[in-house]
Amino acid sequence: MTKPPQSNPGRSPAGSPRLHPEVVPAVTHDAVVIVPGIMGSELYDAVTGRVLWGLAHPQWLARAWLSRDGLAPLHLTPEEQDGTFGRVQARRLLRAPAWSPFLRGIEPYHKLTRAIEETVADPAAIMPFPYDWRLPVAVNARLLAAEARKHLEQWRRHPAHAAARRRAVDEREGRLVFVAHSMGGLVTRAALTLGHDSELEADTRGVMTLGTPFGGSVVAANILNSVQGAPLPLPHSRLAALASTMPGVHDLLPRFVCLEEGSGARRLTPSDVGALGGDEELAKASLEFFAHLSGREMPGHRSVAGIRQDTVQSLRLDNGTVRASEYCFRSHGNGELMRDDDGVARRFQAWGDGTVHRHSASLRPGAIPIALQHGALASGRAARQTVVDFLLEEDDLGPDQADEGLGLTVPDYVTTGSPWSLRITGTDDPAGIDCTVEAVDGGVRREVRPYAGDGDALSADVELPAAGLYRVTVEADRLPSPLTQLLFAGPGDTRTPQD
Incomplete structure (x- = not known):
């Protein structure tokens, strides 16, 4: 059998000049920032050096959730509740699978990071942004804005940027691309609009969000209700006790019409949050913060939404106990709730990714649908391919289509x-x-x-x-x-x- 001719982009085996033009590698010359979701960053105590969340040993999870003091160091201290931070530091992105009641599986980010490493001009173009997910989105947004600015300036000075820029359309300078999972999308949105860097938005080519709860998630209400709701296994009550003082969890509460009352439905109020086990003041502060974000767009934003997974989308409050349901409500253009002929609010099945329901995962129609669970939206093969395609774009090609x-x-x-x-x-x-x-x-x-x-x-x-x-x-x-x-x-x- 005759062996097929071997190609070589440089010189022929005989040393003669190459016969074909060089093929430009499929890489981006932009700077990429990876922003994880809640519980997706390893946290440690800056005083003792002890890892508080994210150990790789499997037995660590059992100690964290089943022992009396396993999660105690993660509770916000009075000083932290008053706004003095720094005791807990985020060291790196989650390296091993973890688990939390209601949030379920929390996948590590090494597969996503590896896919991005294969798509950038140099690994120096990538900046993971671990953060203390216990704290308010606003606090982490300011930190992200500052770190993203520093990262972009460093990358633009890197020799690999200069070389890659010569192969870019119009030889433009590299810009920022954010890849954000879950809560990370909220942090990114706030960093670009309220992060105290007026030029950051202009220096950003695009943002891809993966399962970000732009409207919040009913799962957050379930978490806060575990203490006073129906009897649940010990891990659930442990999480509720931790979450009741965490601004980060309150920033995930649903802000869409979800509370079913009589024949209608409405949005949660801070007093409702207090009744179900959360902190009324933290809920009020969160609503005010997201009101400032309302209507703010992100440059080149593309959202990925999980589909076809059973997902809670609404709730009833029964004497302080949350009864969550897997259907949602919709409103007409004038804000009026859609009702049937008897005046009862219509119920719709929208599914989602198991944590964030379909409509909450996008700011506008046109999200890319992928049939994956919430944690896997940052690790599954289909999601990684979507991220890589987004990084290589120069123009907005529109959302891909997906099977059911x-x-x-x-x-x-x-x-x-x-x-x-x-x-x-x-x-x-x-x-x-x-x-x-x-x-x-x-x-x-x-x-x-x-x-x-x-x-x-x-x-x-x-x-x-x-x-x-x-x-x-x-x-x-x-x-x-x-x-x-x-x-x-x-x-x-x-x-x-x-x-």
């Missing part, structure tokens, strides 16, 4: 030794569907067989033998990227008389 896709629903906390079920939505045919449940540390792996359940969905029954963090993965030929979700397995009753 499948959805995955799992509990966020399960009891060891007890059976539980997962749900795969979007199909009732198990053929070609592969589903596994595997311990993150590799100690346990279960292949589960989905079966046809009620309606357009599949179910699968699972039982786990040991406590720890597990990953559920669903693969199918029709999926551009596997569906994944993290869940935590622990004892059934971890409460003590003092809890």
Whole structure:
């Protein structure tokens, strides 16, 4: 067999001049800033040097959520509540999978970072921005604006920028591109509009947000309600006690029409937040802050929204207990709530990414839909490909199209030794569907067989033998990227008389 001719962009094997023009590499000469979501940054105590959130050892999660003082250092001190910060520092982006009640799996950012590294002119063009996610969005926005400015100036002085610029359209200077996941999109938006750098917006080519709750999320109300709501496993009450003083969680509360009352619905008020277990003053400050952001656009903004995943979108308050539902409400152009012939508010199913519902994840129509869970929107293959394509754009090509896709629903906390079920939505045919449940540390792996359940969905029954963090993965030929979700397995009753 004759070997095909080998190409070489430089010189031929005989040393003669190359026969074809050089192919310009597909890279961007812009500076990229990666902004993670809530709980996506490793935090440590600047005084003791102790890591408070983000250890890689799997047993750390059990100690954090199931021991009495596991999360105590993360609670805001009176000084921090008064605005004196610095005790807790953000060291780097999350390096290992983590878990939190209601927020469920928190995926690390190394896959996203690696994809971006392969797309920039030099690794020096990338700046991860870890931040103390406990604090108000406004505080982190000011820090991001300052760090992004410094990063852009350093990159423009870098030799790799000068070389890459010569291959750019009109040889323009590199600008900033922000890639922001979840809460990171709120921080980015505030940094560009209220970050005290009047030139930052002009120096930004684009912003891609991945599952950012621009309108907030009902999940935040669930978190704050755990203390006084229906009895829940210990990790949930631990999180509620932590979140009740955290401005960052209050900045995630829903600001859309979501509170169902009688035949209608309305927005949450600060007094509602106080009634469900949050802090009324923090809620008021958050509403005022986002009112300043209202109507502010981000340059070259492209949003990615998770779809087809069961997502809470509205709630009722029943004697202080949140009853969340997986439907939402819509309003006409004049602001009037859409109602049926009997005057009852119409309910709509919008789905989402399991944490942020579809409409909250974009500031305007035209978001890129990807059938992934919230945590995987910054790590899944389809999301990474979308980010890379965005980085390489010179012009706005418009949003991609997506198939309807499948959805995955799992509990966020399960009891060891007890059976539980997962749900795969979007199909009732198990053929070609592969589903596994595997311990993150590799100690346990279960292949589960989905079966046809009620309606357009599949179910699968699972039982786990040991406590720890597990990953559920669903693969199918029709999926551009596997569906994944993290869940935590622990004892059934971890409460003590003092809890």
